[in-house]
Amino acid sequence: MEKEKKGEVKYLILKPLGYPLKASYHEYPVVDNPKVFDRYAKDQWKGEFVSKGKMLFDYRLFPDFAFEVKSCEPESGYIGENTIIVVENYSRDIVTEIVKDVKLDDVVGQEEAKRKARIILEYLKNPEKFGKWAPKNVLFYGPPGTGKTMMAKALANEAKVPFLSVKSTRLIGEHVGEGARKIHELYERAKQIAPCIVFLDEFDSIALDRSYQDLRGDVSEIVNALLTELDGIERREGICTIAATNRIEFLDPSIRSRFEEEIEFTLPGIEERREIFERNLRDFPLKVEVNLDEVAKATEGLSGRDLVEKVIKSSLHRAIIEGREVVTTKDMLDAISKLKKPVKQPPKQMFL
Template sequence: MTKKQSKNSEVKYLILKPLGYPLKASYHEYPTVDNLRVFEKYAKDQWKGEFVAKGKLLFDMRMFPDFAFEVVNLDPEFGIIGESTIIFVESQNKTFETEIVRDVTLDDVVGHEEAKKKVRIILEYLKNPEKFGKWAPKNVLFHGYSGTGKTMMAKALANEAKVPFLSIKSTKLIGEHVGDSARRIHELYDRARNLAPCIVFLDEFDAIALDRNYQDLRGDVSEVVNSLLTELDGIQSNEGICTIAATNRIEMIDYSIKSRFEEEIMFDLPSFNERLEILRKNFKDFPLKVKANLEIVASNTEGFSGRDLVEKVIKPALHRAIADGKDYIETNDLITSIMRVKKPAGTPPKQMFV
């Protein structure tokens, strides 16, 4: 416990997960949260003054007696529910996730120095939204190769700004029926307005921001694009909300939507030095001894993203070493992983063993 935080400190944000009843009974109706603001008032009336920490169970004692909610995240890490505490419930259909990020900072993002410089204005905005007025950086587009750190950068911003992180795979916004997609987009931003300041992170953005020339390919393209334009334009007050969209296929995005983004930030593949740093960072807490020459590994992974290095090189090498009963990993273990990966087109072959 720090000097600044005590058990009597008021919690700023509280995320609950519906668990259910202690005993299953056919007459029990499973409650759903239809209106976040109404639920927040209802919850505070019951639980104001209650001490909470991650994992704590809270029981409804009114309309749905004994129905349990679990505290899955909160900021700070413990405290009491107070009058200004923002309480919300995880979406039961898991259309979008709400997180309070604590495990990644901008220093953890290897490389992308120009991108880091540009996103610091977002950090300042989230810390002090009223300072910017109409000059706020409300919509920013991250684009570039898959696995290069776009999501990590957005989470680091949320952590350093101490704001909630609302994320969604854009494919989950695509509905089966007319109007579904528009409704989900507006629900996402309704939650964001309740939590502002916050970050809305739209991953795989090209899935919903398709150029309207693809209307014949997917019938709801115009509906989705128009709903996005409404929210990105901030027809309703979106003060304190920064939308960060991420895509690997920027050329697929409708021009009218691209024009709503004040900044387009490119994420490129890591250089030799950056690959070496990524390898070093990931071997800091490695479960086996490391007897590998990481410079050789870095020199033979040109064209690999940071995710490739972890998922296609390090992890398979670790699993094989464990399966073989080894208590260490060496250069050849990693080189074997590299040779099993199909290298990006145009990448010249290199000497594997030095």
Template sequence: MIRSAQRLNPQKKRETQSETEGVSAELVVIKPAGYPMCGIIDDFPQVENPEVFECYARQQWNGYIARAGDYLFDHRMYPDFAYRIIDAQPPESIIGQFTSFIVNEELPEPQKIEYNTDVTFEDVIGQKLARQKCKLIEKYLEKPGIFGKWAPRNVLFFGPSGTGKTMLSKALANHSKVPIIPIKATQLIGEFVGEGSRQIHQLYEKAADLAPCIIFIDELDAVALDRRHQELRGDVAEVVNALLTEMDGIDERKGVCTICATNRPEVLDVAVRSRFEEEIEFILPEKEERVAIITKNLATFPLPANPDIGALATKTQGFSGRDLVEKVLKNALHRAIMDDLEEVPESFFEEAISKVLPKQEKDSRMYV
């Protein structure tokens, strides 16, 4: 349970001092957390002079008990803005006129930066049109300066789930020898009002430092819904607004390419979708591409398997590459291993396909 820091009042002063043995806090480490409710201004205090802030903090929170995990709320310049106590020395001690404060303003990075991905263009089977259009991004990452205002800074990958959108973005980063920051859109939503927007701005600042660089935001529809739906989801409105600000390039970040992915482009907010200079469609694999996917992955099996690949490819019409690998091939292999067999019989592949078909047909109708 999250607690706010407790204020000592005159009536309970003797009792509280007895509990804490009158220990004064020597050091309190705090971190900006944000506002507790929607509707509060999204302006954030920034500590420019640590010594002045320390004096300000001592006067405001004098007599409070500092416990790691608790929150301290500003009552003056930024009413109700919260700081979370990261550490207090000694633990559960009383803030006084000699307490030192350290403000850790760094928010955790949404996701680890990948400097050298192991995905190549050869790993992405099919998607010829998508790969062809990605050459523009590749040229931009190689020479960001030559494009000027015509740079492809925002690109939308759209198409059914499991068709290689994430793989192609990583292959593009690998081929261009640039870092990529992959992230799920839902990770950008903060715990407090305003924290999400700060994470986005920090994400783009980090990308600018690494430029040329790719920011890959997956499942964009999870936050960038049509604004009629956002009225019901106020927690994501600030995320969308911050994302729009960065995509508009008010603070130009040369060499940063934002690639967003979705399997539901029709539900995206019009304002968000209009920011993409390029929209690249990903399609389900054709029969010959399904043959290639099955063949390539069977070659890595730890057990021998010799199914009729052509027949399997025919029966998996409408399957994505992920469906083939994760639902069919892996399912058949795991069953053979569980049954202590020395090879994977063809019947296991057939049964795996029959289990996927009902869900696959339902997902196809949803996408259409």
């Protein structure tokens, strides 16, 4: 891409809104060819000043159809010849974001994962430097709630590139060929806005070892489409695929072999758990009287998400319900106790 002019928006992500008035004859436009739409959009909106929340109206093929600016990089500017324009699909299976609110320093711990992931950052900043040695496909694995998604978003933010994400379960369609089409659509969009990160969450749902696939339906068409894209038949500079899974041991070997790097995420240690509590309690809405050493020690085996969602948030809600202005150590220890309480097994006669 040519160097963008001062004040020109580099990326523009649009959300389809619809028509101001609903009528039975209205046809809703669907972007079939991103390159053609990019040209069509610039012919209409070149020179238009945009920022988050602004609406743009089509006045040619679909008069009065509205698009809302979901995000742009930088946060405001003019649509120019070099602006890359992306439209979200109606199904929302594929989400395109310009991430601005998370950095690598926000990921507590995971120092080895951060060290390994920096190669992705360098690649996205300078794809031409790597040539055929690019880190095209990287696998994040480890227990749920350990920061895999957060790390991927942080890399996109610090590299200042778009973040395309999809939950792999959404790729499994009701009709033959639908899943493969979504895979190819995902990478067509990635090629349009590269350099970028393609993030496949819940990856084991489509990459399960084939010996298990009869348990969840045939997804061979999705697997074949994915293998084609991961292999990169045509050279694609600046696209890094990051897949995330909690169950790496169940992945199909043929798919797992396509990933040049596997990066492990681990449960936080006691010092990391204490830091997670400290960071999340800095702007807490209630007064905090908590012995963090005691609480951190009691939360062994819990993930960062568990600490935030099931300990801190539960303690806050309990205090609010009881009309208190203070969250105490007891509140958090009680939340931890409930969280670690073993699940009761149903009576044996239920299985007879």
